[in-house]
Amino acid sequence: MKDIKAIIQKIDKLKPMPQVAQKVMSIAQDPQSSMSDLSEIIIYDQALTANLLRVCNSALFGVPKEVESVQQAIVYLGMDQVVDLVLMSGGAANMKDKQDGYDLGEGDLWKYSVSSALIARELAERGKVENSHLIFTAALVKDIGKVVLNQYVADSYEKINLLVSKHEFSFKEAEKAVIGIDHAELGSMVAEKWNFSKKMVDIIKFHHSPGESEKSLLETSIVHMADTLCMMMGIGVGSDGLSYRFDNDVAERLNFSERDLQEAIAGFGEKIQKVEELINAA
């Protein structure tokens, strides 16, 4: 067991989520907010604006003419899409580096995170679950705990791997048994420090065990399902592989048939190259 306090203190070494991303998040959840409320926040952040315009003009969106302003971007892509892009640029700072403990190369964790967020959004629409921005963001940052835990996993990899490969532990259970804390719990602490909503903290904490979520059972179930599909598709997956437990009640809770899930996989598979462009651009 490691010194848990020392691990938790490492949270402060993360780059904080930019304020603009947090403001955009609250606008997105306010039904009264308008397009101009959103653009007002974005235009004062030059780097964000430049990045947003670059992504909008990438092949992924196929907009008919070059987008030159935030307002135009909102008109062409819609508020939801622009909010997602802003949230993505907020989450990127910590998650693009390689994570040796999890055998993830440069960009892998980011690719995994963006893919789960996009799949979660699609599943939320399919399952008619509300709060799609909350779900998108939670899926995007759910593994932030891995960034903090990475070095500890690297140091204890043999012990963790032994529990996983020989004693039927899930990777998360092995993290907890060997290090004393797992990436989901640690991720929820990051979310608390960043003043994320209680629901968001809850989704991150229970994304591997959605049945334990009291505050946001449906949203956590969506994120769990998206995470599972992402692991199955092998997008940005590392040494933890597919060694996480699947909550078999999730499909019933969300009223998904196997066909729905296969369609979601096929749908994502079809646009995977475009998604890679988005990931590289954002």
Added chain:
Amino acid sequence: MNVFHEKERNALVNLVVGVSDMKVSNDPESVLITYSLGSCIGIAVYDSVSRVGGLLHFMLPDSNLDPSKARKNPNMFADSGIPNLFKSAYKLGAKKQRMKVIVAGGSQVLDQKGFFNIGKRNYMAIRKMFWKNNVMIDYENVGGHVNRTIKLALKDGAASLKISGQGVFEI
């Protein structure tokens, strides 16, 4: 001499096979590689006489799920991707009876019951097609909960399998 070998190795070209993708080649300087197979399955084929190799990375077992997607990209599904892989290799001169066949992937998450075990279904789809068409699997590494990468060098058919977190194994 060593320097020469090193140069030769550096000259090899990696042809990356993406998700729902397939590539065949007879260029001996090429190495076919597909990364990160979860419940998806990778099938590598190699004919040592014509030195033709191919690699398919499919996601799902059955194209009846969405025939229009299968027409657009047959490599997404086992039942449309496998014929595409073999026919493409034959076009370059490969012969079925000489082909070495390697299968890897088909993992699943823990506790995933029958309802949603795509990895297993993908594998069953291969077995069924191979049985019908008299294709023998020379090497397979399937199932479990790991993430795999396959590499196939077209010069001599040398293949390797990387299991994330466990290492690289020559096949």
